Amino acid sequence: MSISKVKHKVGKYELGRTIGEGTFAKVKFAKNMETGEAVAIKILDKERILKHKMVEQIKREIATMKLIKHPNVVRLHEVMGSKTRIFIVMEFVTGGELFDKIMSEVNHGRMREGEARMYFQQLINAVDYCHSRGVYHRDLKPENLLLGSCGNLKVSDFGLSALSQQVRDDGLFHTSCGTPNYVAPEVLNDRGYDGATADLWSCGVILFVLLAGYLPFDDPNIMILNKRISAAEFTSPPWLSFGARKLITRILDPNPLTRITIPEILEDEWFIRDFRQTKFEENCEGNVDDIDAAFQDSEEHHVQEMREQQPATMNAFDLISMSKGLNLENLFDPEQEFKRNTRFTSQYPPNEIIHKIEEAAKPLGFDIRKKNYKMRLENVKAGRKGNLNISTEVFQVAPSIHMVEVRKAKGDTLEFHKFYKTLATRLRDVVWKSDDDLQGRDLN
Known part of the structure; x- marks a missing residue:
C-alpha cells in the first residue's frame, strides 16, 4: 500500500522527494513527464535572492553553467521561474556520493592509491575546465562529488554552491564560505582570495582524505582548527607513497602565491601515471533565453505550479x-x-x-x-x-x-x-x- 501524497508539478516536471537542502536552496528529485527522464531540481526563493541583491550574479553564473558540458560536471538543463521561486533543472546522478564510497571501503575507510588517483584526475579535469571559463566552486568536498552510473566522478553545484558571494572591484572574493575543514587559509582571513587557488587547496584536502581515510586538519575547537589550516600543520600517514605525499604537500601550501597550479599538477609524475585525458565534444552553443524569463515578474513567463492531492x-x-x-x-x-x-x-x-x-x-x-x-x-x-x-x-x-x-x-x-x-x-x-x-x- 502506498502512502497518501500530494503531487507537485512544475511545468512538465513532477517533483518528488527532497534529496538535498542548503541555506539558499532545496534540491528535489523530479521526473520529466514527457520523456520519463529523472532530473534534480534546485529551488531558490525569489524574495531571498532579491533581498541579498543576488539576481545579476545568479543569472550570470547560471548562464555560464548552461554552457558547461563536461563529463565530470553535473549538467544544468534549463531554468524556470514562478511568481515566488526559481527552478534550476539539473542532471540527476544515480551513483551516490564519493564520500559514501570512501566510508564503505573495507580497507580502513580509505581507497587504494590507484583508485584515489583516478578520481583525483577526474576532479582536476573538471576543475581545470570550469576555471578556464571563470567558474569557481568554493565548496569542494567529498559530499559534493557524486558518482555516475558507470562510476565516473561528477562534481555537483559547480558555480552554484556559493550564490551569495560577491566579487569586489579587486577581483577577489571576500566572504568566507565552504566547509571549515576543506577551506584554504586565505579564505579564513578577510583579505580576499582567488577562487582558483582556493578550489585547488580543497582538491588537495580531498586527495588526502581519499588516501588517508581521515582529514588532514581537524579539531573540535574552531580557533585551533583555523590555526592548523593557516600553518598547514598536518601529518601524512606512513602508507602514502613518496609521490603522493610530495604532491599533497605542494597543493596544501598555505601561501596561495607559491601553491602548485593546475598546469603544474598536470605534469606531476605521480598524477600523470595512467592518466587519461577526458574526451568529449565541446559545444559552446546553448540557449540562455529562459534565464531572463525565469526572473521576470510577468505572468506570461512564469511556469505553472500545480499541487494535486491524490489518495493512496x-x-x-x-x-x-x-x-x-x-x-x-x-x-x-x-x-x-x-x-x-x-x-x-x-x-x-x-x-x-x-x-x-x-x-x-x-x-x-x-x-x-x-x-x-x-x-x-x-x-x-x-x-x-x-x-x-x-x-x-x-x-x-x-x-x-x-x-x-x-x-x-x-x-x-x-x-x-x-x-x-x-x-x-x-x-x-x-x-x-x-x-x-x-x-x-x-x-x-
Missing part, C-alpha cells in the same frame, strides 16, 4: 489481503470479539466520500480534522475509556473504485462498533453494493 493507491495484493473486511460482519472475529477496524468500497469520487463521512459524523458529536484523504474523528464526550477517536482513510483501488478504511484509534471498541453501525446507515448510498448486496445483504 492499493495494489491487487493489498486488496486480496483486505477482501474479508468489506462488510459489517467483519467487525467480529470467530470468537465474537469486536474488531477495531473495517472497510468498505465505493464508486464515489474521493472528495465526495470525505464530505459524506464528515456530513454523517458531525451530528454524532465528533470534531473532525482532515489532511488530504485522511480524517481524524474525535467524540467531544468521553466514553467508558475516554474520548472515542476514529481514523478514516480513502485508498484508490482503480481509477473509479476506492476503498475506505474506518479504524478505532482510541477509546472503547464497543462504542466504535455502535458508531460504525450508525455511520454505515448514513453512508448507505456511498457504499458500493455487490450482487449479493443487491439481493438483500448490505452493509448493515
